[in-house]
Each structure stands twice: as C-alpha cells, then as structure tokens.
Amino acid sequence: MREANELTGLFIEYGPTVQIRGSGSRVWRDGKRRRGPYYDGPMAVMIDRLSASASEIFAGALQDYGRAIVVGDQSFGKGTVQTLLDLPEGQLKITESKFYRISGDSTQHRGVIPDIRYPSLLQHDEIGESALDKALDWDRISPIRHKDYGAVNTILPTLIAKHTERANQDPDFQYIWDQKTLAKTIRGAETISLNQAARVELREAQERQYLAIENTRRIAKGLPTLASLDDLFVDTEEKDVSTQGTDDAENGELGADVEVEADAEADDDEQDALITETARILADAINLRGPIMARIDTP
Numbered sequence: 001m002r003e004a005n006e007l008t009g010l011f012i013e014y015g016p017t018v019q020i021r022g023s024g025s026r027v028w029r030d031g032k033r034r035r036g037p038y039y040d041g042p043m044a045v046m047i048d049r050l051s052a053s054a055s056e057i058f059a060g061a062l063q064d065y066g067r068a069i070v071v072g073d074q075s076f077g078k079g080t081v082q083t084l085l086d087l088p089e090g091q092l093k094i095t096e097s098k099f100y101r102i103s104g105d106s107t108q109h110r111g112v113i114p115d116i117r118y119p120s121l122l123q124h125d126e127i128g129e130s131a132l133d134k135a136l137d138w139d140r141i142s143p144i145r146h147k148d149y150g151a152v153n154t155i156l157p158t159l160i161a162k163h164t165e166r167a168n169q170d171p172d173f174q175y176i177w178d179q180k181t182l183a184k185t186i187r188g189a190e191t192i193s194l195n196q197a198a199r200v201e202l203r204e205a206q207e208r209q210y211l212a213i214e215n216t217r218r219i220a221k222g223l224p225t226l227a228s229l230d231d232l233f234v235d236t237e238e239k240d241v242s243t244q245g246t247d248d249a250e251n252g253e254l255g256a257d258v259e260v261e262a263d264a265e266a267d268d269d270e271q272d273a274l275i276t277e278t279a280r281i282l283a284d285a286i287n288l289r290g291p292i293m294a295r296i297d298t299p
Helices: 002-009 054-064 156-169 171-187 196-220 236-242 244-250 257-297
Strands: 015-022 027-032 044-047 069-072 080-086 091-100
Touching: 002 015, 002 027, 002 054, 015 054, 044 054, 044 257, 054 069, 069 257, 156 171, 156 257, 171 196, 171 257
Parallel strands: 044 069
Antiparallel strands: 015 027, 015 091, 080 091
C-alpha cells in the first residue's frame, strides 16, 4: 500500500489515494498529504486479470482522479488486508480490513474495470478473487472529495470509437478473439471420449483449428504460413512442450494440451499487440486533449 501511495503521488498534486475500513467499521485514509511536484502529462495504465492488490489501488486512484486512461482487462479483485498472528505453533492469517477507492467503491471481488477493455485469454471463472468459494463480496462506502483532472471523461467516447475501429482491422486482435473463442469451446466440452484413437483425432482437429487461426494472422500480416504448429517452436525446450501431448496420449491424458501449447506461444503476440494499441490510444488522447485544453484556456 505504501508503494501504491508513493507511486500515485508522482502523478497527482496531492490528495487521498485509498480508504481502509477495519472490522470495527472505522475508516482511515492514506495518500499524498502535501502539495508537491508531479508529472502532469498524458498517461495510460494497462492492467489485466493478474493485476491485484496494490496494482488495483494505483490504477483505481488514477482512474478516479481522471488522471489516466485505464486499459486492459478487469483486474483480480483482491481488496482485503491480512495480518499474521503468532501461535504457540505456527501462525494464523486473519483478514482484518478492506481497501476502498476514493470513489467509495471496493476493489474486492469486482476489481478495477478499465475504461477501454481488451480481449484476454485468461479465464475469469478460474482466476481472480471472484473465483474463490468464500471470497468477501464487493461493497462501497462514502466517497472522498477529490480533484478531477479531467484527462479522460470528455474524450473517452472518441477514444473508444477509434480503438474499436483499429481493433476490428488488427490481425493480432482478431487472433486473440479467435483464440479466446476456440479455447472457450474446448473448455466447455461436457464429455470426452475414453477411446484413445478418438482422443488423438480430437487433438489433431484442435491443432488444425489453432493452425488455421495462426495462419490467418500470418496472411493478414504478410508473413509466411506454417505447415504445422511445431514450426512455432524454434528451440529444444519449446519443442519438448509441443510434443508433450504425444507422450500424454500414451497415458490417456489427451485433451486441452494443444490449447496450452498455442496459448503459450500466443502470449508474446498478445502482449505486443496490446502494448502497441495502448500507445496508439495514448497518442489519440494527446491529439484530442490539445484542442480541448485550448478551448478551456481561451477567455
């Protein structure tokens, strides 16, 4: 939390960044207590499903202040504080309080919702606080008065429109969407054959689907197509991963391994595409903010 507060302080003049409510309902606040220099230029914060706790405090604060454009996927939703109590043997971990944003919203369970959402291969029903059986619910408390830097709201609809137009024509974004759709289909299968030959055929069919998705992206980007998914793996370690499904077949463990292979190779392409798009969104914001600030500053 201290690092989240100090980091947030680099981008705001002063003010609260987080609220903490204890088990006795007492609320205390932390943040940048004194006015000081800060970076006041344009900025974007990219989060994903694995952004948790302090990352959510930081992203949520800059979003509430209207200081940064938050892009990416809904974050983890870890909004609780734990402490360790010593016992005669071992320790006991107790949840003692919850984090709240200056808007009053908890980061627990719901996480931070980005201003512009990106597709993701991470599964919300398997990753995140909401995936836990007995996670505390989302709630809210009273907001805190805070400055609105106005860097987002007035231009957000235009930013979303420009992003959507680019994403619909971007082969890397289409690649992520297609991967996500196929992965959802594979994971949603309710039955699976116990016949080894049928399992091998299923795996080969999935490989063909992933290969088609990969080659569609390559054709769109002017890259040579691949004859096999094995061509994606260029070193020994990656080739060992790509052939793991064959070993598993002998043990009757076929199924989603092809999905793991393709997802592993897709990570770099996904990250490159998302980082590039974030830079484009930030460039759009810079271009849009110029005319807006000129109108505001004109008497």
